Amino acid sequence: MSETPVLDIKGLTGGYSLNRPVLHDVELQVGTGEMIGLIGLNGAGKSTTMKHILGLMAPQKGDIRVKGKKREEDSEAYHSALAFVPESPMLYDEMTVKEHLEFTARAYSVSKDDYEDRSQKLMALFRMEDKMDSLSIHLSKGMKQKVMIMCAFVARPSLYIIDEPFLGLDPLGIRSLLDFMMELKAGGSSILLSSHILSTIENYCDRFIVMHQGSIIAQGTLGQIAEQAGIPEAPLEELFYNLVQGRV
Incomplete structure (x- = not known):
């Protein structure tokens, strides 16, 4: 990316125990106006990565920058630049x-x-x-x-962190959400989207990041993921299956 990424994660290692980190040297970037699909099996490290971005967990190694700022440098600027949609609704x-x-x-x-x-x-x-x-x-x-x-x-905000947003939504709600995310993206907002519904996000995301057992095993456009999986022109769901099978 030629310009400073909205989200820049370098060498992130972390988790709930110093002796058994969940994440291993995670590196990813989200550029301005990009929608990135973060995909992986349950326990792959997607939610743990999001918790580190949100400041709910502190990295053991590496750093996270939102719009060029680390949380410890300017907490107000860091948090005002992002919004989070969790998997489970949390309301008053x-x-x-x-x-x-x-x-x-x-x-x-x-x-x-x-x-x-x-x-x-x-x-x-x-x-x-x-x-x-x-x-x-x-x-x-x-x-x-x-x-x-x-x-x-x-x-x-500049960055949306969205974790499994389609759970509980009806088909019209899912379509409305996807259309609105595309509108936000067109306006320059960036989105890191975690979802298991690969067939739904396949045609909406600019790039994909495949996580497995706390590491990134593939990332890029759909075409680049296909090259890494060795299956040209296959749907995302098949690419994902081929990348993770044998690694479980």
Whole structure:
């Protein structure tokens, strides 16, 4: 990449124990306006990588930079440059959908006009207009997931970290999410997306990173992954299977 990556991870080794690291010398970059698919089996290290990016875990070795800044250098600038959509919705039971959006907008210093415009668009996109005054405790899992997504998207950080966002969403919700991520990407936002639904993300991501047992075993465009797997023009799901079989 010619310009400074939005996310730059170099030599990342880390985990829950000094003696048994989960991640082994992980190196990856996400450029401006890129959507990168982070794929791997359960336990491959995807969520642990995301926890390190979010600052929930400290690297044992290596460093992580968001827009050229390490978290320990400027924590406020680092965290304001990214937003996270977790696999499992995490909401305040006694806050309404609207209050969650307003809270997030204030945290990211979103102007009132931008908030009104973005929240209206997101409400319509995810068909949540009639749920804005509902307490989150009364929402279904799919609706809670939509609220988490809406909160992330009401802000406009440089980098989105999105972990298994399709779980609990109906087909229309999945399509709405994918279309909106493409719109964000076109506007210059960068996305690191973890998903097991390879057939869904295959045609949306610019590049893919394949993790296995805490290491990156392949990365690049779909064509480059095919070369590394030795199967030209195969779908992503088949490429992934061939890369990890025999390594389990």
